[in-house]
Amino acid sequence: MSEAILNVTNLTMNFGGIRALDSVNIDIYPGEIVALIGPNGAGKTTFFNCLTGIYTPSSGEIRLRNPETGKETRLNGMKPNRITEKGMARTFQNIRLFANMSVLENVMIGRHCRTHSLIFGAIFRNPATRKEEREIIDTSYKILKKVKLHKQVNEQAKNLSYGAQRRLEIARALATEPFLLLLDEPAAGMNPKETEALVSLIRLICSEGHSILLIEHDMKLVMSLSDRIFVMDYGKKIAQGTPEEVRSNPAVIKAYLGEDVDA
Amino acid sequence: MFPVNELKRSLLVSIWFAFLTFPIMVIKVDPIERIVTWRWDNMFFVAIGSFVLSILVKVYFVRKERRAGSKKAQTALTEPFVHRILREPRFLYPLCLACLAFAILFPHLFSAYQTNIMTTALMYVVLGLGLNIVVGVAGLLDLGYVAFYAVGAYSYALLNMHFGLGFWIVLPIGGLLAAFVGVLLGFPVLRLRGDYLAIVTLGFGEIIRLILENWNDFSQGPSGIANISRPGLFGIDLSFSASINYIYYLVVGLVIFTIFVVNRLQSSRLGRAWLALREDEIACQAMGIDKTRTKLIAFSLGAFWAGLVGVIFAAKTTFVNPASFTFLESAIILSIVVLGGMGSIVGVILGALTLILLPEYLRALAEYRMLAFGGILVVMMIFKPEGLISNVRRSYQFKKLPSSESE
Numbered sequence: 001m002s003e004a005i006l007n008v009t010n011l012t013m014n015f016g017g018i019r020a021l022d023s024v025n026i027d028i029y030p031g032e033i034v035a036l037i038g039p040n041g042a043g044k045t046t047f048f049n050c051l052t053g054i055y056t057p058s059s060g061e062i063r064l065r066n067p068e069t070g071k072e073t074r075l076n077g078m079k080p081n082r083i084t085e086k087g088m089a090r091t092f093q094n095i096r097l098f099a100n101m102s103v104l105e106n107v108m109i110g111r112h113c114r115t116h117s118l119i120f121g122a123i124f125r126n127p128a129t130r131k132e133e134r135e136i137i138d139t140s141y142k143i144l145k146k147v148k149l150h151k152q153v154n155e156q157a158k159n160l161s162y163g164a165q166r167r168l169e170i171a172r173a174l175a176t177e178p179f180l181l182l183l184d185e186p187a188a189g190m191n192p193k194e195t196e197a198l199v200s201l202i203r204l205i206c207s208e209g210h211s212i213l214l215i216e217h218d219m220k221l222v223m224s225l226s227d228r229i230f231v232m233d234y235g236k237k238i239a240q241g242t243p244e245e246v247r248s249n250p251a252v253i254k255a256y257l258g259e260d261v262d263a
Numbered sequence: 264m265f266p267v268n269e270l271k272r273s274l275l276v277s278i279w280f281a282f283l284t285f286p287i288m289v290i291k292v293d294p295i296e297r298i299v300t301w302r303w304d305n306m307f308f309v310a311i312g313s314f315v316l317s318i319l320v321k322v323y324f325v326r327k328e329r330r331a332g333s334k335k336a337q338t339a340l341t342e343p344f345v346h347r348i349l350r351e352p353r354f355l356y357p358l359c360l361a362c363l364a365f366a367i368l369f370p371h372l373f374s375a376y377q378t379n380i381m382t383t384a385l386m387y388v389v390l391g392l393g394l395n396i397v398v399g400v401a402g403l404l405d406l407g408y409v410a411f412y413a414v415g416a417y418s419y420a421l422l423n424m425h426f427g428l429g430f431w432i433v434l435p436i437g438g439l440l441a442a443f444v445g446v447l448l449g450f451p452v453l454r455l456r457g458d459y460l461a462i463v464t465l466g467f468g469e470i471i472r473l474i475l476e477n478w479n480d481f482s483q484g485p486s487g488i489a490n491i492s493r494p495g496l497f498g499i500d501l502s503f504s505a506s507i508n509y510i511y512y513l514v515v516g517l518v519i520f521t522i523f524v525v526n527r528l529q530s531s532r533l534g535r536a537w538l539a540l541r542e543d544e545i546a547c548q549a550m551g552i553d554k555t556r557t558k559l560i561a562f563s564l565g566a567f568w569a570g571l572v573g574v575i576f577a578a579k580t581t582f583v584n585p586a587s588f589t590f591l592e593s594a595i596i597l598s599i600v601v602l603g604g605m606g607s608i609v610g611v612i613l614g615a616l617t618l619i620l621l622p623e624y625l626r627a628l629a630e631y632r633m634l635a636f637g638g639i640l641v642v643m644m645i646f647k648p649e650g651l652i653s654n655v656r657r658s659y660q661f662k663k664l665p666s667s668e669s670e
């Protein structure tokens with residue numbers, strides 16, 4: 001197997017007295033779909049927030065390796081926008097779209113970090129700027145087509161259904177051209193039909209060369225989609241492996257059934 | 264339809280108002296005769312007036328809520344009339360031409376006094392549009408905007424006094440200096456949000472004024488700098504009235520330039536980023552937008568325009584002193600943006616014209632002028648909190664895309 005694109009070692013995050021993450025180690029390899037599961041409050045979202053620079057971890061190492069250039073970067077202490085530029089993008093558990101902007105504009109914002117025009121371009125609208133603007137719209141539209149939102153391009157984001165908003169979040173993240181995509185509960189609030197469409201969308205995205213790390217409570221989705229699964233509880237990683245391995249792991253069963261855990 | 268509870272509250276409001284306005288409405292001190300007249304009848308009027316007003320406000324809100332409840336689906340209707348007109352090129356172009364023609368003919372139709380007032384009003388239009396970038400578009404509450412205005416004015420005054428530099432050279436220098444000061448201030452300050460940012464910028468505005476007031480060697484203190492050259496026109500000396508018209512046209516030109524630039528900025532990659540930042544900072548950062556840099560650009564662009572107008576102000580009055588750059592000035596410019604409708608260019612223009620011209624023509628009200636002015640602002644904010652013209656943003660109306668549909 002090739003080298004890991006994401007390498008997290010001993011990641012720890014304290015909030016005052018609460019240890020939300022306790023020495024978590026996780027590796028992700030190119031082309032994988034990896035799931036991160038665990039009971040409520042296990043620290044999954046906190047883990048994402050540390051990876052994407054929204055929180056600064058108390059200790060530990062986060063390394064991201066671009067699979068194409070082979071360049072490795074240490075992400076600790078980097079600003080969120082720089083991390084996105086490096087090629088890791090995310091969606092949010094509590095949807096954070098730009099509610100009053102159109103669907104298309106939401107995705108166009110995702111193109112921001114791959115484009116350059118500033119004041120000069122804005123005022124003079126020189127050919128380069130116009131070309132770039134066209135590129136932004138074209139790419140955004142293509143991505144919207146991929147997530148099947150192209151019929152609602154001009155709709156305001158807040159008027160979309162819940163499921164559509166989740167897909168728009170994915171589209172917006174894809175617009176930043178990530179090689180690793182982090183999805184925080186993408187199926188939450190979706191009906192079975194939408195979830196099914198989401199599964200094939202995630203497969204499609206993965207087949208196009210994006211590796212995926214997703215948090216999800218829907219076990220059916222997790223089991224059918226993931227190559228590997230990491231299980232967290234009380235900030236600790238308690239298990240990892242293929243879906244079959246994890247399903248039969250006693251520690252996981254205990255954590256999910258809420259019995260006393262002596263692990 | 265009015266429960267006793269509401270009546271009781273209105274009664275309380277009226278008593279409170281009567282109490283509040285007691286010192287100005289009831290007591291009248293005659294310093295010459297050294298007597299105090301007690302005008303109790305005024306108190307009565309205030310009480311009745313505020314009682315009626317408070318009931319009216321309540322009725323209004325009850326109605327509004329009912330309307331909102333019944334017409335939830337028809338949100339599209341809220342687009343203001345003006346915007347619907349402006350979207351139609353058929354109306355837009357003649358309207359713009361008419362405005363332009365009126366602006367050009369203005370000095371010939373009205374007296375020099377009127378032209379002068381109009382010049383001031385137009386200067387505030389530019390200031391409003393500049394602050395609109397900061398407050399209306401990027402959502403950064405800046406209460407010290409006047410500081411940048413002062414930087415522009417003093418850079419012309421000082422460069423003119425010490426080095427004899429002319430208006431046209433200093434105009435860009437003043438703007439750039441103000442923008443530079445904007446960057447200097449913005450860098451440490453822009454990580455603050457909302458109220459905190461407002462307080463720090465407020466303090467900054469006062470600091471600049473205090474420096475100008477107290478650093479005598481630099482700025483000649485409170486007495487200010489006089490005899491600043493008027494702008495030249497290819498070396499021709501203009502008569503007094505001609506120079507009034509000249510500055511007027513110059514400001515009209517600046518207004519047009521500003522509208523053009525602000526309009527283009529709003530519908531650019533940068534403008535989109537500003538809007539998105541106002542909606543959700545964390546999501547923006549996660550999408551790769553550099554928060555600090557994007558805010559800094561908005562902040563210093565706003566400052567740039569204040570600097571330009573500052574230079575023109577110094578050239579117009581030929582005299583600057585720190586008293587022109589008090590907090591009240593910042594407050595007025597901010598009111599222009601808020602009253603006009605944050606983010607809306609037309610709104611800001613209308614806001615500036617009303618706020619600057621209204622007090623001029625309210626002079627009849629003498630010392631109650633500012634009170635009436637404040638009253639109008641309060642009423643305005645209660646009934647139309649989104650401003651005169653609410654900013655319905657023109658989002659990308661995406662019709663057809665040849666390049667991506669063809670595959």
Ligand SMILES: Nc1ncnc2c1ncn2[C@@H]1O[C@H](COP(=O)(O)OP(=O)(O)OP(=O)(O)O)[C@@H](O)[C@H]1O
Nearest residue numbers: 015018020038039040041042043044045046047093
């Ligand atoms: N900013 C914060 N300040 C203090 N405590 C926090 C903060 N963010 C998260 N926590 C705590 O960290 C723990 C983990 O929370 P987190 O949101 O990561 O859980 P989660 O695994 O995503 O749960 P869920 O499945 O419900 O989304 C919780 O106990 C939470 O209260």
Ligand SMILES: [Mg+2]
Nearest residue numbers: 044045046093
């Ligand atoms: Mg979570």
